[in-house]
Amino acid sequence: METSRERLARQLAEAVAEALRSDLAVQERALLVVSGGSTPVPFFRALATLDLPWERIDVTLADERWVAEDSADSNARLVREHLLTGAAAEANFVPLTTDDATPEQGVDAVAARIDRLAWPASMVILGMGGDGHTASLFPDSRELGLALSTDDTVVAVRTPSQPQARITLSAGRLHQARRHVLHLNGEDKRTVLATAMAGDDVRKLPIRAFLACPLAIYWAP
Numbered sequence: 135m136e137t138s139r140e141r142l143a144r145q146l147a148e149a150v151a152e153a154l155r156s157d158l159a160v161q162e163r164a165l166l167v168v169s170g171g172s173t174p175v176p177f178f179r180a181l182a183t184l185d186l187p188w189e190r191i192d193v194t195l196a197d198e199r200w201v202a203e204d205s206a207d208s209n210a211r212l213v214r215e216h217l218l219t220g221a222a223a224e225a226n227f228v229p230l231t232t233d234d235a236t237p238e239q240g241v242d243a244v245a246a247r248i249d250r251l252a253w254p255a256s257m258v259i260l261g262m263g264g265d266g267h268t269a270s271l272f273p274d275s276r277e278l279g280l281a282l283s284t285d286d287t288v289v290a291v292r293t294p295s296q297p298q299a300r301i302t303l304s305a306g307r308l309h310q311a312r313r314h315v316l317h318l319n320g321e322d323k324r325t326v327l328a329t330a331m332a333g334d335d336v337r338k339l340p341i342r343a344f345l346a347c348p349l350a351i352y353w354a355p
């Protein structure tokens with residue numbers, strides 16, 4: 135039997151497919167920005183089964199750990215394994231890492247590659263951590279202020295609470311979408327989201343930077 139999380143993932147996949155079809159009726163290419171972590175896996179699997187002109191769709195990530203693509207921590211690996219399968223393998227996936235040793239060294243090349251995509255994105259799908267971070271906008275990141283305010287496309291991020299350096303699309307770039315979704319599971323995250331909605335300090339709970347997008351919330355217990 136389908137679980138509530140699987141049902142939510144399927145409903146989100148259908149909404150994403152509808153948005154992509156709608157945009158592709160009036161433009162040649164469409165861009166989908168997805169998040170990593172554990173939450174999106176059933177969504178990726180559901181979306182991959184849907185009938186779409188995948189060869190006209192670009193997919194990139196909201197953020198990435200600065201690790202090799204074969205690392206278990208790689209969001210790109212997650213996308214390749216669970217979304218870019220079957221007909222969906224025809225999509226053009228644009229990763230957020232380079233062969234450079236650090237994200238600071240690779241940031242300009244990644245920005246150039248992301249800037250070439252079909253902005254505004256059809257949809258940005260955000261996740262959220264228990265600390266209220268979204269993408270790699272972490273409350274304890276020393277680059278949080280920059281990532282929230284810059285006109286740059288991507289930002290290299292160092293975060294004491296995280297083992298790896300990261301790269302993230304800036305809040306400004308993530309705002310450039312026709313539709314925004316927050317996909318999350320569990321009571322703990324619902325409580326964090328309720329706290330975020332009740333206040334306004336973005337530095338404490340960075341998800342607050344997107345609450346007024348408007349943001350469609352897909353939540354399951």
Ligand SMILES: O=C1O[C@H](COP(=O)(O)O)[C@@H](O)[C@H](O)[C@H]1O
Binds near residue numbers: 173174269
């Ligand atoms: O570090 C990350 O975490 C968040 C949430 O991940 P989850 O495992 O709790 O679903 C994710 O949105 C972000 O892209 C990822 O890099």
